[in-house]
Amino acid sequence: MDFSKVIQERRSVKKYDQNVKMTKDEIEKIIEIASLSPSAWNLQQWHYLIVTDEDKKQQLQKCAWNQPKVSEASASIVVLGDLHAYERAGEVAEEWAQKGYVPADGKKGLVDSIYSFYENDQTKRDEAIRGASLAAMSLMLTAKDMGYATCPMIGFDPEAIRKEFNIPQNLIPALMITLGKGEESRERASRRSPKDIITYETF
Ligand SMILES: Cc1cc2nc3c(=O)[nH]c(=O)nc-3n(C[C@H](O)[C@H](O)[C@H](O)COP(=O)(O)O)c2cc1C
Structure with a gap:
C-alpha cells in the first residue's frame, strides 16, 4: 500500500469481524516491523502483552x-x-563499538552517559512511554498496510491489568491496541489545521 494512503486510511476501528482470527505469524510479523521504530540509544523500551485467548x-x-x-x-x-531498558546499555555499547559507531575505548563512556541520563524516575517513565508509543504507532500503520485494523486505547485501569496478567513492576502499560479485521467505516473527525499547531522558530 502506498505510504501516504496507509496514513490517510488508518482509523481507530471499534468493530471487528469475529470470524477472522489472525495467525501468530501475522501478528509477529507486525511486531517485528514495528520494532524498527527509533528509540533513544536504540534501547527499545517496548514489550507487548498479546492476548488472543x-x-x-x-x-x-x-x-x-x-x-x-x-x-x-x-x-x-x-x-x-520498560523502565529498566537502560540496563541494556552494555549490549548497546558493545554493538555500537563493533559497528564502528563509537570507538572501542568509548564503550564505558557511552554506558556511563546512558545510566546517568536515566537516573531520574521521571525520565525513566517518560522514556518508557515515549518508546512504547513510537512502537505502537508503527504497529498500527504496519497492521493497516497488511489489511488489518486497530484501535489505540487509554481507557483501561493499568493496575488492574498488572494484577490480572502478572505484569512485572518494571513494565508499565503505555496503551492498549485492538487488532483484527475491521468491520466499520465512519467519517473521520476533523484535524486542527497546520496554522493552529505550528510555531516557527520560537514562542
Ligand atoms: C492514546 C489514545 C487513547 C485512545 N483511547 C481510546 C479508547 O480507550 N477507546 C476508544 O474507543 N478509542 C480510543 N482512542 C481512539 C481515538 O478516539 C481516535 O484516535 C480519535 O478519535 C481519532 O480518530 P481516528 O484514529 O479514527 O482518526 C484513543 C486514541 C489514542 C491515540
Missing part, C-alpha cells in the same frame, strides 16, 4: 472499561514500556 480477552475487557472491542478483536495488545 477468548477467556483472557474477556478478563482484559473487564480491565478496559468493558469496551467490547477488546474481546471482539482477534488480538488485544497491551503495549508496555
